[in-house]
Amino acid sequence: MRRKAMRIAIIGFGGVGRAFLRLLKDKKDELKEINPQVNYVIDYMGGIYDPEGIDIEKLADFSEKNRDITKYPIGGSPEITFDSMLANKDVDVVIEMTPTNKDTGEPGMTHIIKSLENGFHVVTSNKGPILLGYKKLKEIARKNNVQLGIGCTSGGALPTINAGIIDMAGSNILSIEGVLNGTTNFILNEMESTGVEYQEALKKAQQAGIAETDPTLDVEGWDTATKLLILTNVLMNEEKTLDDIKVEGITSIKVSDIQEAAENGQKYKLVGKTVRKEDKLEMSVRLEKLNPDNPLYGVDGKNKAVRYTSDTLGDLTIIGGASGVTPAAASILRDLINIYMGCKFV
Amino acid sequence: MRRKAMRIAIIGFGGVGRAFLRLLKDKKDELKEINPQVNYVIDYMGGIYDPEGIDIEKLADFSEKNRDITKYPIGGSPEITFDSMLANKDVDVVIEMTPTNKDTGEPGMTHIIKSLENGFHVVTSNKGPILLGYKKLKEIARKNNVQLGIGCTSGGALPTINAGIIDMAGSNILSIEGVLNGTTNFILNEMESTGVEYQEALKKAQQAGIAETDPTLDVEGWDTATKLLILTNVLMNEEKTLDDIKVEGITSIKVSDIQEAAENGQKYKLVGKTVRKEDKLEMSVRLEKLNPDNPLYGVDGKNKAVRYTSDTLGDLTIIGGASGVTPAAASILRDLINIYMGCKFV
Incomplete structure (x- = not known):
């Protein structure tokens, strides 16, 4: 019997995002139970969409050499945006990894709010929205019966929030x-x-x-x-x-x-x-x-x-708390697994 | 609206058991969401049973002065045993705190196995059964779709298992x-x-x-x-x-x-x-x-x-990891809360 996949949208594809993708690739066997399936990878130029799940190995190889993911041959396009994901709704968890803005929290704040309101769990590395509006975000998550994982925003691999x-x-x-x-x-x-x-x-x-x-x-x-x-x-x-x-x-x-x-x-x-x-x-x-x-x-x-x-x-x-993009990505994966396992953070 | 109670059976009522009861009493307001209701307190002499929930304050006062709980005026009796609880099945979580036997694991081993098989979560402070048969117990818990919390058995308040x-x-x-x-x-x-x-x-x-x-x-x-x-x-x-x-x-x-x-x-x-x-x-x-x-x-x-x-x-x-019965009891409470919150340990 094939397990139902956990459908993921990666929003923001910088160093931690790419490390996260490599981690999904390297830990494929260990993650069989969770069965992660990346349907979207989106950054500010556009994105990649594959409703059957993006081939992680291929994309990892591609993104080592090419920063413009809209050029990715299978499903890459400037037309794929956060809003197209919201319209399709074929996602269980949104991983929000856009750059931090400590004054407005944007674009992360909007991404997180809309994701939670649409019933997607959110795991984020983005300090801005958490700094500016954690209580509000927590309320929205609770109201929509989804989780908000923020372990990466305070200490990365050091499990400060978990602890x-x-x-x-x-x-x-x-x-x-x-x-x-x-x-x-x-x-x-x-x-x-x-x-x-x-x-x-x-x-x-x-x-x-x-x-x-x-x-x-x-x-x-x-x-x-x-x-x-x-x-x-x-x-x-x-x-x-x-x-x-x-x-x-x-x-x-x-x-x-x-x-x-x-x-x-x-x-x-x-x-x-x-x-x-x-x-x-x-x-x-x-x-x-x-x-x-x-x-x-x-x-x-x-x-x-x-x-x-x-x-x-x-x-x-x-x-x-090891430093660097891989431990940071591993802290994102930790939140993802714990949410899958049923832990409640909000 | 009154929340559904989390019905608890305390098996083994020594120092940690009494400290756990005091903790439930002291943290009553904080635990409102979980709404713990102690239906059974059982030790080797017999026990107390109240299907509406034992009055924790009264029992805490009683047990400060009197070690023989079968004398407790409301529901105390030598007839109340682990088996009578199994027969009634009005329990969600069994807290197994009988003395450790590292050779046979008994009576804890039997208590834990039967509790899991009857669909009750188990939280235990008892090292014996965990030492002798953790893998087997884990399988039984998984098969019956219940959890087994063992944080207290290795470090007590220091969250070695959680971590x-x-x-x-x-x-x-x-x-x-x-x-x-x-x-x-x-x-x-x-x-x-x-x-x-x-x-x-x-x-x-x-x-x-x-x-x-x-x-x-x-x-x-x-x-x-x-x-x-x-x-x-x-x-x-x-x-x-x-x-x-x-x-x-x-x-x-x-x-x-x-x-x-x-x-x-x-x-x-x-x-x-x-x-x-x-x-x-x-x-x-x-x-x-x-x-x-x-x-x-x-x-x-x-x-x-x-x-x-x-x-x-x-x-x-x-x-x-503070030492003593209260921190040990607090580690039992920690497992209880995390199980209530949905964390999966097995």
């Missing part, structure tokens, strides 16, 4: 504390281990492809703030904005500060933290000196970590 | 490495921080109520081996037994060993480890000298931790 929802089920999360940005972690490590000042360490990180040419988002703390905001709103049922977080970066730290801390057995980390104090939520991103008994102390290099404290399940720290 | 199944979904676990026993961790810490020898540190652990009067299971490594075996069989789909694990304890370590390691910046931990080498699985429990860059290095005192490596999601280390 907060599934692993802490039945307990209340009282605080969130995380080392959530690999770039600043790398820079601080570099300063400590080689004794170079910030600018030099940043340059090294840029040469290693870890920091971007414009590193502002990372080094000024905004990437950490974004992830902290998503975790706080999702796991503590809040509707905070970036304005509610006191954000400081790492740009003014000196090697002498780091060395002084090291002499006391301490380490500086850029920590994002949400703590409920009486009835107020305090949210901050700033350099903190951690003692060795803090489980975040040892989170080095490109690793990330988050620690939750709770009322009945004690503390939980999760450390890990 | 391995849900947080690593879509990736293959290549190795498992854990500091899974709080007692040995405490003893090794004590030796390091105060410079006393093993016997002295053990005595302290016993006085603090952390080590048992007969500490063999902990200090000889068998508790760690048991948890490692469960994780290996469940997460790597194996059918190993304790005989397949090379087990060494901590009883012969000297303070001088610990100090020598400390001078090199290393720490001794009792590590349970499963690694796939070529086509063979190597399983061991033994003292290992860990470097500071190992995420298990900082797992101190009563904390526990496990680290998974995977093919596509990188490494994941989880650290935490």
Whole structure:
């Protein structure tokens, strides 16, 4: 008996999208039960549509060499758009991977809303819509009895959302504390281990492809703030904005500060933290000196970590999270599988 | 509209069972959606049955003072047994919390099998049946389209099973490495921080109520081996037994060993480890000298931790897990909620 396929639309076909396709190809045998069938791949130029399922191997090969998917010989066309998918409705899950816009959330916001309203599950890597309107999106998902997987938006391979929802089920999360940005972690490590000042360490990180040419988002703390905001709103049922977080970066730290801390057995980390104090939520991103008994102390290099404290399940720290497009794609696949398996995230 | 209740039978009413009842009482408002209704509480002397749901507050008060639940005024009787529950069938989930027997698994094994066969979900804290027959139990659960929650059997509040199944979904676990026993961790810490020898540190652990009067299971490594075996069989789909694990304890370590390691910046931990080498699985429990860059290095005192490596999601280390009956009960509640929410563990 052939199992019913899980019909997928991939919206946004950049690095993570292509890695996701490769993953579906490489894990074909393991995914037999889920039987994923990609009916659509769509990006801003147009898309590919095959109601019988796009040949993943062929498309993976094609897209290694050719970025214009509208040229794909079987079903590729500038006419295939998000709206044509909505009109056809032959989809079970929409994977939304368009570029993040933190001011408007578009085009992801519209994609996600319309997909949920049409009864499609959504899994997304797009931080913008989650930052700006998670509560609203959650309501829409619930109303339409579909799921919204957002694991990739806060930590990628590090299962911050899973851990907060599934692993802490039945307990209340009282605080969130995380080392959530690999770039600043790398820079601080570099300063400590080689004794170079910030600018030099940043340059090294840029040469290693870890920091971007414009590193502002990372080094000024905004990437950490974004992830902290998503975790706080999702796991503590809040509707905070970036304005509610006191954000400081790492740009003014000196090697002498780091060395002084090291002499006391301490380490500086850029920590994002949400703590409920009486009835107020305090949210901050700033350099903190951690003692060795803090489980975040040892989170080095490109690793990330988050620690939750709770009322009945004690503390939980999760450390890990490989970086890059394949682990990010694997976190999309994780959400997809868990939704297929019946887990409820909203 | 009143929601349909989730009807529960509590089988085995020791410390964790009573803590679980208190948790249901304390979290009544939070659990409104699930609407748990305890129809049975049964132990070896008999039980309590109320088809409309036992008054949890009253029973919690009663059982603080009185261990013989058959004396409970509303529905308590020596005639109420596991079999009477099977005959009535007015249950959705059986919480199996009878004492562990690692040789026969009984009476838990029979309870779990019959419950699953009768179409009840099962959540258990009982290591015996899981150790001896997880694969068989999983098959029975699948065949009867019900779930089997075993989170409490390996790490309690530390979500080792959740993390391995849900947080690593879509990736293959290549190795498992854990500091899974709080007692040995405490003893090794004590030796390091105060410079006393093993016997002295053990005595302290016993006085603090952390080590048992007969500490063999902990200090000889068998508790760690048991948890490692469960994780290996469940997460790597194996059918190993304790005989397949090379087990060494901590009883012969000297303070001088610990100090020598400390001078090199290393720490001794009792590590349970499963690694796939070529086509063979190597399983061991033994003292290992860990470097500071190992995420298990900082797992101190009563904390526990496990680290998974995977093919596509990188490494994941989880650290935490409060000890005691309330966190253990909270891990039972976690499984219950996740099963209610639709997560599939088998």
